[in-house]
Amino acid sequence: MTRRAFRAEILSVPHDPARAGPDAVRHHADGMLVVEDGLVVARGAWSELHARFAGVPVETFAGGLIVPGFVDAHVHYPQTERIASHGEQLLHWLERHIFPAEAGFADRAHADAVAAFFLDELLRNGTTSALVFATVHAASVDALFEAALARNMRIVSGKVLMDLGPETLRDTPASGRADTEALIARWRGRGRLGYAVTPRFALTSTDAQLADAGRLLAEHPEVLMHTHLAENPGEIAAVGARFADARDYLDVYDRFGLVGPRSVFAHCVHMSDAALARMAQAGAGIALCPTSNLFLGSGLFDLAAIDCHGIGIGIGTDIGAGTSFSVLHTLGEAYKIGQLRGHSLDPFRALHLATAGGARIMGIGDRVGALEPGQEADFAVLDCAATPLLARRTAGAPLFDRLFALQILGDDRAIAATYVAGRRAYARSGS
Numbered sequence: 382m383t384r385r386a387f388r389a390e391i392l393s394v395p396h397d398p399a400r401a402g403p404d405a406v407r408h409h410a411d412g413m414l415v416v417e418d419g420l421v422v423a424r425g426a427w428s429e430l431h432a433r434f435a436g437v438p439v440e441t442f443a444g445g446l447i448v449p450g451f452v453d454a455h456v457h458y459p460q461t462e463r464i465a466s467h468g469e470q471l472l473h474w475l476e477r478h479i480f481p482a483e484a485g486f487a488d489r490a491h492a493d494a495v496a497a498f499f500l501d502e503l504l505r506n507g508t509t510s511a512l513v514f515a516t517v518h519a520a521s522v523d524a525l526f527e528a529a530l531a532r533n534m535r536i537v538s539g540k541v542l543m544d545l546g547p548e549t550l551r552d553t554p555a556s557g558r559a560d561t562e563a564l565i566a567r568w569r570g571r572g573r574l575g576y577a578v579t580p581r582f583a584l585t586s587t588d589a590q591l592a593d594a595g596r597l598l599a600e601h602p603e604v605l606m607h608t609h610l611a612e613n614p615g616e617i618a619a620v621g622a623r624f625a626d627a628r629d630y631l632d633v634y635d636r637f638g639l640v641g642p643r644s645v646f647a648h649c650v651h652m653s654d655a656a657l658a659r660m661a662q663a664g665a666g667i668a669l670c671p672t673s674n675l676f677l678g679s680g681l682f683d684l685a686a687i688d689c690h691g692i693g694i695g696i697g698t699d700i701g702a703g704t705s706f707s708v709l710h711t712l713g714e715a716y717k718i719g720q721l722r723g724h725s726l727d728p729f730r731a732l733h734l735a736t737a738g739g740a741r742i743m744g745i746g747d748r749v750g751a752l753e754p755g756q757e758a759d760f761a762v763l764d765c766a767a768t769p770l771l772a773r774r775t776a777g778a779p780l781f782d783r784l785f786a787l788q789i790l791g792d793d794r795a796i797a798a799t800y801v802a803g804r805r806a807y808a809r810s811g812s
């Protein structure tokens with residue numbers, strides 16, 4: 382039994398403030414977090430807890446703000462080196478930049494190198510859990526999972542199914558199934574890893590493969606389904622042309638058994654009320670990806686409309702269409718999209734979506750995302766004085782203002798340290 386304690390200001394938002402109100406927020410101006418064998422055993426005010434845990438070694442973060450490790454609910458690790466690629470909208474960008482880059486993942490050594498860099502970049506940004514696209518190559522998942530296992534991170538991923546992809550990146554329904562089955566069997570119960578059946582999107586799979594993805598999901602009750610939905614006008618037009626008899630884009634997935642409580646759909650920028658109602662009824666989740674939507678010119682998601690249906694929401698960086706690994710920065714862009722939609726995103730709610738909200742749609746909400754006793758002790762230590770401007774803006778400011786300033790002005794520089802299961806996994810130099 383190894384007990385350790387941490388002393389700092391502590392903030393977590395286990396419930397959605399849009400539904401739970403102010404009771405959603407847990408805050409201790411001078412807090413204590415006690416960790417035993419990687420799990421939170423207590424969290425509260427220092428004054429109330431320290432006598433009970435006398436003798437436990439304490440690490441103090443003066444001026445630090447502990448929050449749950451960020452949950453990136455949609456990101457592509459093989460696109461790390463293609464971030465910031467200039468060009469047109471989604472379908473052209475995929476052809477020109479992304480498919481050639483993903484073809485390089487046939488080389489296992491390349492996949493290993495990018496997976497290591499990617500996970501270290503998540504940690505540098507305070508992200509401890511993620512739902513990750515790999516490539517069509519089964520070994521690209523092995524590379525990511527091995528690197529995640531070495532870092533003890535909570536990563537959910539899967540081999541991409543795309544039998545209508547470009548020639549260099551094509552599987553078949555049979556090989557896609559065989560690779561998926563083998564990966565599920567190989568990685569089941571190892572570390573903090575999970576599997577997601579991952580059809581890229583409706584356009585890159587035949588009907589036969591989409592139907593088989595639905596069967597794989599039904600046959601493996603512990604896995605997620607992860608795909609893209611209603612992201613970009615060009616994509617939506619192409620889906621409409623191919624599936625002319627479908628009610629809408631969601632219906633394409635629905636008819637193949639891909640819409641349920643273990644489904645996570647990235648984007649959902651252009652959704653009808655009926656489609657949102659169906660998602661809510663099915664218990665599916667949405668990963669909102671604001672920097673990606675702006676970068677590709679996809680559109681402005683409608684958080685108020687999604688909220689009308691009470692759908693579970695997480696936040697995705699969507700690297701490499703997304704433009705930052707920083708979830709803090711991504712929340713700032715979500716705020717700006719809200720402003721353009723006439724909706725003001727509350728900073729506590731933003732933090733909830735980027736932690737417990739994302740964890741919930743990934744089916745890991747009981748394990749991470751809120752630093753509740755019994756949960757895994759994944760956390761980031763934020764520094765409100767990380768830059769001269771942040772220091773000036775936040776000096777003496779109330780928590781609401783400091784949290785919002787971190788989302789508007791902060792990025793990797795504001796992450797003083799990241800802890801995974803109670804162990805330091807990253808520390809900013811000088812921290």
Ligand code: GUN
Binds near residue numbers: 582612
């Ligand atoms: N839709 C299908 N594939 C992709 C991808 O790699 N990135 C994004 N943003 N959308 C997609």
Ligand code: ZN
Binds near residue numbers: 456457609647699
């Ligand atoms: Zn994506």
